[in-house]
Amino acid sequence: RKEVEQDPGPFNVPEGATVAFNCTYSNSASQSFFWYRQDCRKEPKLLMSVYSSGNEDGRFTAQLNRASQYISLLIRDSKLSDSATYLCVVSRGTDKLIFGTGTRLQVFP
Amino acid sequence: EPEVTQTPSHQVTQMGQEVILRCVPISNHLYFYWYRQILGQKVEFLVSFYNNEISEKSEIFDDQFSVERPDGSNFTLKIRSTKLEDSAMYFCASSAGTMPNEQFFGPGTRLTVL
Numbered sequence A: 001r002k003e004v005e006q007d008p009g010p011f012n013v014p015e016g017a018t019v020a021f022n023c024t025y026s027n028s029a030s031q032s033f034f035w036y037r038q039d040c041r042k043e044p045k046l047l048m049s050v051y052s053s054g055n056e057d058g059r060f061t062a063q064l065n066r067a068s069q070y071i072s073l074l075i076r077d078s079k080l081s082d083s084a085t086y087l088c089v090v091s092r093g094t095d096k097l098i099f100g101t102g103t104r105l106q107v108f109p
Numbered sequence B: 001e002p003e004v005t006q007t008p009s010h011q012v013t014q015m016g017q018e019v020i021l022r023c024v025p026i027s028n029h030l031y032f033y034w035y036r037q038i039l040g041q042k043v044e045f046l047v048s049f050y051n052n053e054i055s056e057k058s059e060i061f062d063d064q065f066s067v068e069r070p071d072g073s074n075f076t077l078k079i080r081s082t083k084l085e086d087s088a089m090y091f092c093a094s095s096a097g098t099m100p101n102e103q104f105f106g107p108g109t110r111l112t113v114l
Helices: none
Strands: A004-006 A011-014 A019-025 A032-038 A044-049 A055-057 A060-065 A070-075 A084-091 A097-099 A103-108 B005-007 B010-013 B019-024 B031-037 B044-050 B053-057 B065-068 B075-079 B088-095 B109-113
Touching (some): A011 A019, A019 A103, A032 A070, A044 A060, A044 A084, A070 A084, A097 B044, B005 B088, B019 B031, B019 B088, B019 B109, B044 B075
Parallel strands (some): B010 B109
Antiparallel strands (some): A004 A019, A032 A044, A055 A060, A084 A103, B005 B019, B019 B075, B031 B044
16 A cells, blocks of 8 residues: 555636645554645655645645644635645645645646 | 745656756755656656655566655656656655645646657
């Protein structure tokens, strides 16, 4: 079983739409959870850390369910510039990051 | 805003040659990492480095690989004898080490082994 699993997509949505991505992780010892975005042939860029209580940053909302080992990302009012691959990432502390394969999002006009 | 930098952006080498990839982590960070991404695949951990020693390494990081922090700013990855399958994007990352230990990535070095 993969350590971090994501639906690869692509998700094709019109501008202004709301889109949600899900991710599951297999190691219950995971302590830190993140969403990164990656543009084509560029580095992963930290979008947000994910906290147990859930957290929001502008149009982005992340949720964590430790019991189900499930992480989600909701993007409201999608912009063309949101088109990218969204990487679900977990870690056990100061350890390595473990990446999912990513979910591709394409926002069209 | 402080950022991780990497040089070169692209390195082309012949199989069997040695390459050194260079990184300058964010200045007050204490933890340093190398990752790689083969085209079309996910980002994979190679090695982590803290307090001037390797803290963890993956199965990929065999005897052909080494890391060094030769001075107070640079962090290098050396591949002694490159293979075709080493062709990938190599990313350096650094973190302050405080939870949740957010890691910040450099722009990467694209290594092409011919």
